[in-house]
Amino acid sequence: MNKRQSRIFAIVATGLAAVAFVGLTIHSHMRFGELTNAQEITPEITHGKDVWHKYNCINCHTLFGEGAYYAPDLTKIAQHRGEAYLKAYMRDPSNFYDEQRHRRLMPTQNLSEVEIDNLIKFLDWVSKVDNQGWPPRPILVAGGSMNVAAQGTDAAVQDVRPVTAASDPRAIGEHLFRTAVPACTACHSLQPGVQLAGPSMAGMAETAARTLASPDYTGNATDVEGYIRESIVNPSAHVVPGDMFSADGVSFMPNTYPESLSEEQVDQLAAFLASMK
Structure with a gap:
């Protein structure tokens, strides 16, 4: 290829x-x-976007x-955590x-209830945008990591959080x-698709609802939190035939939690797990 041909090729390729x-x-x-479901954008969602920018969440x-990249990507957070959980988290x-363990924490922004509601609506809209598979890796919400699970109960007990009787039950439930x-983390992950000795708790709310609606359900629960509570205190009330978590x-699953946890603690644990979308 001579100079003239090379020039023509470069021009055509560029064009x-x-x-x-x-x-x-x-x-x-x-x-x-x-792709963005623009028809679903409401004034509340727009205000939620303004809240996102006002408090420099990005x-x-x-x-x-x-x-x-100091904190998790929140693209799909509304699909991983329920509205009640997100509200409690944003409030405090x-x-x-645990400030001593995690060091860098999310500051308390003192958001108004309207700002919290609309920010959650904005994040819910974001979670439904067809982002064509971007980012190219799954975004995992922190919590119940395999590292803690591998270290066993002693390591998990050290993860003490500043929960009090006045705290939201979901926060206490996550602590429990x-x-x-x-420790639940010894067998269960909170990450989607991460199976340890027991099933992942990601999507627990939807899983419980589907199980309750199934004609094969053999337990006595009538709602999601009731089903989760039943699974904690009487894990054999309903088992899925042929799965790897029963025989x-x-x-x-251990059946000793009624002795080691109070009824209130079981309720708090159920409230947290029911917030897992």
């Missing part, structure tokens, strides 16, 4: 690349409304992989952390999830 780029850009813009968190994040004897109709 084709430019046309492709412009075409893809136009195509993307034409689909923005469909200085620590990310959406769609964009932002700072300190209930969900780590510190109950035996001969008997669950592998």
